[in-house]
Amino acid sequence: MNKRNFLITAALSAALCFFGTANAAETLKIGASPVPHADILKVVQPELAKKGIDLKIIEFSDYVQPNLALSDKDLDANFFQHLPYLEAFSKDHRLNLVSAGAVHIEPMxxxxxxxxxxxxxxxxxxxxxxxxxxxxxxxxxxxxxxxxxxxxxxxxxxxxxxxxxxxxxxxxxxxxxxxxxxxxxxxxxxxxxxxxxxxxxxxxxxxxxxxxEAKDSPYANVVAVRAGDENKPAIKELMSSLHSPEVKKFIGDKYNGAVVPAF
Missing domain, CATH: 3.40.190.10 (Periplasmic binding protein-like II)
Incomplete structure (x- = not known):
């Protein structure tokens, strides 16, 4: 290979490497209760993938570890709790967690x-x-x-x-x-x-x-993030997808009143 062809090949390789990096999917790790939270998140996975976001769903079976994992940066967000619980837990454990938005209500x-x-x-x-x-x-x-x-x-x-x-x-x-x-x-x-x-x-x-419980319950389940992360583009895309007509229809069809959209 002559010097000119070598330089062209090197330049193309560098460009392809840059292009691949620029278009790599961003991974968003979210902790969730299996039902209905993980089920709802699975609905938005394909749409987020089209937007370059690889949504990784990690299931939890308790109400403690998802907030601790989020605070420790093992998760980017979690989806399992209502706002009063998030606020009380954050205060009791001195965590700086906030709601990125409400998704649904689960009447008790x-x-x-x-x-x-x-x-x-x-x-x-x-x-x-x-x-x-x-x-x-x-x-x-x-x-x-x-x-x-x-x-x-x-x-x-x-x-x-x-x-x-x-x-x-x-x-x-x-x-x-x-x-x-x-x-x-x-x-x-x-x-x-x-x-x-x-x-x-x-x-x-x-x-x-x-x-x-009455369906006008104020206990809407929210997506929780670390304070300041609620404005990150990937989180905003997640909330936009969760507030879509497709998710509202899924909740209505799947749970028939046992879970109610909060948007």
Whole structure:
């Protein structure tokens, strides 16, 4: 090869190398609960791939590790929690995490293998709620809305069993890790379960729940990121895809009211 051809070949190789690097897909790692979060994310994977974003979905089965992994930069985002939980967890663990946007609402439901109606619960019945503060307070509000108990005015999401002001059936509130509630149903009279865990256990919130949270619930599930990352182009593309008509249709068709779009 003469010097001129060598230089041309070298220049072409450099150009191809630059072009390949410039067009390489950007990897976006997001932690998610398997149902419905990971299912929803899989809907937007092909569209994001067309935009040069390789969406990697890492599934988690608990409510703690996804935020810790995000803070430690093992993830670029996560999608499993509602805003009150994100804010409470970030404050308690001194993490600088924020919402990049809301996607859907999962109405919390009351389930039982022993009764068909909350009014059929016997005195002293055991009713389980999630043991994390925001979901526990939310579950108590579901029980209050159903008329089973009354809560102290104004406690809202921060309510605890100590804030129950009226409990005519003297039900026993049992605090259990949210992910294990479906498996604990055999040992309980009833349990208030997050819809993602209910769906994962083949419970249908619209058919199997004996009471369910109103669909105007403020507990929209959000995509969480480290503060400042919400304006990154890849995150903005992710949120744009999650807020698409295709995702809204998927949620409606797939979950039939058990999961409700928040956009």
């Amino acid at each position: 439901g009351v389930y039982s293998k022993k009764v068909k109606n909350l009014t059929d619960l016997k005195k002293g019945a055991s009713v389980a709620i999630p043991n994390d503060p925001t979901n526990g307070g939310r579950a108590l509000q579901v029980l209050a809305a159903a008329g089973l108990i009354k809560m102290k005015d104004g406690v809202g999401v921060n309510g605890t069993p100590l804030d129950i002001t009226d409990n005519p059936k003297r039900i026993r509130i049992v605090e259990v890790e949210a992910a294990t509630l479906p498996r604990a149903l055999d040992d309980l009279d009833a349990a208030v379960i997050n819809s993602n865990y209910a769906l994962g256990a083949k419970l249908n919130p619209t058919k199997d729940a004996i009471a369910i």
